[in-house]
C-alpha cells in the first residue's frame with residue numbers, strides 16, 4: 001500500500017452531478033475495501049479520544065477504524081453496533097462535521113478523518129456480504145414493552161430491549177416502518193432498502209411491528225398498560241406537525257409543506273407515478289423556503305422530478321444554513337440556486353387556483369438573537385417577485401398533539417412537547433419518551449441516543 | 465384483520481363493503497373516517513365509516529368509483545384484505561339535542577349522514593332528512609334513512625324519484641316555514657358544491673350548519689398538511705381538526721381549487737390503469 005496521506009481524506013466516488021440530478025439513486029457510491037483501508041490508515045489512534053466524546057452515542061471510533069485498517073470489516077461493523085444500532089443509516093445522515101469529525105485531531109491541521117464514510121463502509125460491507133449475525137438474546141423475562149412510533153428512537157429502544165429478554169411490540173401509524181428515515185429522507189440520500197433491512201433485523205430478533213396503528217385513536221396509552229398488559233410504554237412519535245407561514249395564498253395548489261412533498265415522493269413513491277398511484281405536482285421553477293436538511297432534500301427532489309430552476313429561499317446568510325455541509329455542497333453541485341437573505345411575503349395564483357408567483361422581501365443581518373445567530377431584518381423598500389409553479393415550505397414544525405391530547409397525566413411543555421428527564425421518564429407512570437417529540441426536531445443520532453437511555457431506564461425499572 | 469366480509473354494488477358505481485375490523489369497530493363514532501390502501505402501489509384514500517357493529521367487529525364503508533384508486537378498491541372482493549386500513553380518524557360528530565335537525569345527504573353523502581342521523585335521533589332530536597341524487601337509480605339506503613328519520617324528503621335532479629330539483633329547495637322552504645325556530649342545526653354532507661350551496665341557503669336563516677369536508681389526504685394524522693382548509697380565515701387540517709366544520713366559515717373557493725390540484729394526473733393515471741386492466 002502507498003504511504004499514508006495524513007493531509008487529505010480519501011475521496012469517495014459519487015454519481016456525476018448532471019446524471020444524478022435526474023435519477024433517484026444514491027449519490028455517494030461508498031468506499032471500496034482498498035479506499036476504506038487507505039482512509040483508516042490516516043487515524044492517529046489518539047490516547048485522548050476526542051472523536052468519541054463528539055459522538056452522541058460514543059461509538060468506539062478508533063477501535064472500529066483500526067479493525068478496518070486490519071481488513072476486519074465485519075468485526076468493525078460489530079464494534080460500531082455495540083453502541084449504535086443503525087450504522088448504515090448514521091454513516092449517511094449524521095452531521096459528522098459538527099460531531100465526531102469536528103473533534104478529530106487530524107482536523108486541527110489537515111482534513112479530519114472521514115469517520116462517517118468509514119462507518120458507512122463497515123455497515124454496508126457486513127450487510128452486502130450477508131455477514132450480519134443475530135446476537136445472543138437473554139431468555140424471555142415475561143415482561144412486555146410497547147413502543148409507539150417506528151422511527152430511529154423507537155427502533156433503538158426495540159433493539160436494546162429485545163436482547164434483554166423483553167417482549168417488544170412497536171405500534172406504527174404508517175403502513176411502512178422507519179419514521180423520517182422512510183417518509184422524510186429521500187432515496188438518493190438513504191436508500192429505503194437499507195431502512196428495510198434494519199427493520200428486518202429487528203423482526204428476526206423477535207420484535208413485533210403492528211402497522212397502521214394510530215395510538216391515541218385506535219388504542220390509547222392507558223389501554224396499552226391497563227388492558228393489553230404492557231409493563232412499560234416508550235413514546236417515540238417524532239414531531240410531525242408542519243408549520244405554514246400564515247401568509248396570503250398559502251392555500252394555493254402547488255404550495256406544499258415539505259412533509260407532504262417528501263411523504264408523497266418517499267413513502268408513496270410519487271416519483272414513480274403513474275406506476276405508483278400517488279401523484280405530485282411537478283414544477284418547472286421551484287422555490288423551497290427554509291435552509292435545513294429538509295429544505296435541501298425537498299430542493300434536490302424537485303430537481304430530480306424535472307424542475308429546470310430550483311431556488312432555496314432563506315432568510316439568513318449562507319453561514320447560518322442549518323443543513324449538513326455535505327447536503328449544501330451536493331445541492332450546489334446539482335445546480336440548486338441559493339437566494340439568501342430573502343423572505344416570502346405572499347403567493348399569487350393563476351386563475352385556476354395554482355401558484356404562479358411569489359413576492360419576497362430582501363433581508364439583512366441585524367443584531368444577534370437568542371440563538372446567537374444574527375437576526376434577519378427586512379431591508380426597507382426592497383421587494384422582488386419570482387415566477388414559480390411549485391413552492392415547498394420547509395420552515396420546520398411543532399409537536400403533533402394527536403397522541404398527547406388523548407393521554408391524560410402526561411406533562412407537556414408550553415410548546416406541546418413531552419416533558420421527560422434525561423433518561424426519558426415522563427410524568428406519567430410507566431411511560432418513557434424520546435426523540436423529536438421531546439427535543440423538537442433534532443437528529444437521527446440524538447433520537448437514537450435518547451432511545452438507548454430510555455431502554456436502559458426501562459430495564460432498570462422493570463428488573464429492579 | 466381488515467378483510468372484506470361482503471361487498472355489494474348498491475347502485476351503479478357505488479359499492480358497500482362490510483369489513484372485519486374489530487378494533488376500529490370498537491372505537492368508531494359517527495362522523496369519523498378510515499384511511500385505506502388497495503395494494504402496495506396504491507394511494508392512501510380516506511373513506512367515511514358509514515356504519516359499525518361493535519358486536520360483530522365490523523365496519524361498513526361506501527365507495528364511489530371515480531378514478532384509479534377507487535376503481536382498485538372496488539375490484540377487491542369478499543375475502544380480500546386491504547393493504548392498509550387505519551382508523552378511526554377525525555373528530556366524531558357532536559351529538560347534541562338541537563330540538564329539530566335537518567340532515568341533507570347528497571349522493572354518497574348518505575353514507576356519512578346515516579350514522580350521524582341515527583345518533584342524533586337517539587339523542588331525542590326530531591330528524592328531517594333531505595336525501596338527494598341525480599336520478600332514482602343513484603339513490604341508495606332509502607330504507608335505512610327512512611328508519612332514522614321522522615320526515616324523509618327525496619329529491620332527484622330529473623324527478624325520477626321524489627321531488628324534482630335540488631336539495632336546497634326543500635331546505636329553504638323548511639327553514640322559511642320554521643317560525644318557531646325549532647330547527648337548531650342543519651347537517652349537509654355530499655359533493656362540495658352541494659355543501660357550499662346548502663351553507664349559502666342556510667346563512668340568511670342564521671342556523672348552525674355543519675358540513676363534512678372531503679379534502680385530499682395523505683397520512684390522515686395531521687402530519688402532512690395536504691388536507692388543509694381555510695376556516696374563518698385560519699388554516700385548519702381536515703383530518704385532525706375536522707372533518708366537520710361550520711359551513712358558514714369554510715372558504716369554499718380555495719377548498720374547491722385544492723380538490724382540482726391533481727386533476728390532470730388523475731386522468732393520466734386512470735387511462736393507464738384502464739389499459740392495464742383491459743389487457744390483464
Ligand SMILES: Cc1cc2nc3c(=O)[nH]c(=O)nc-3n(C[C@H](O)[C@H](O)[C@H](O)COP(=O)(O)OP(=O)(O)OC[C@H]3O[C@@H](n4cnc5c(N)ncnc54)[C@H](O)[C@@H]3O)c2cc1C
Pocket residue numbers: 093094095148149150151152153154171172173174177178179180181184185213214215216236237238239240262293294297324402403434435436437441442443444445447
Ligand atoms: C426531510 C428530513 C431530513 C432529515 N435529515 C436528517 C439528516 O440528514 N440527519 C439527521 O441526523 N437528521 C435528519 N432529520 C431529522 C431526523 O430524521 C429526526 O430527528 C429523527 O428521525 C427523529 O426520530 P424519532 O424517532 O423521534 O421520530 P420520527 O423519525 O419522526 O418517527 C416517528 C414515527 O412515529 C410514528 N407516529 C407518529 N404518531 C404516531 C401515533 N400516534 N401512533 C403510532 N405511530 C405514530 C410516525 O409515523 C413515525 O413513523 C431529517 C428530518 C427530515 C424530516
Ligand code: SF4
Pocket residue numbers: 054055056057058059061084090091094095096099100101115116119445
Ligand atoms: S454515529 Fe454519527 S456522530 Fe457517532 S461516530 Fe458515527 S457518524 Fe460520528
Ligand code: FES
Pocket residue numbers: 680681682683684685686687688689690691692701702703704
Ligand atoms: S392528511 Fe396529512 S395532515 Fe391531514
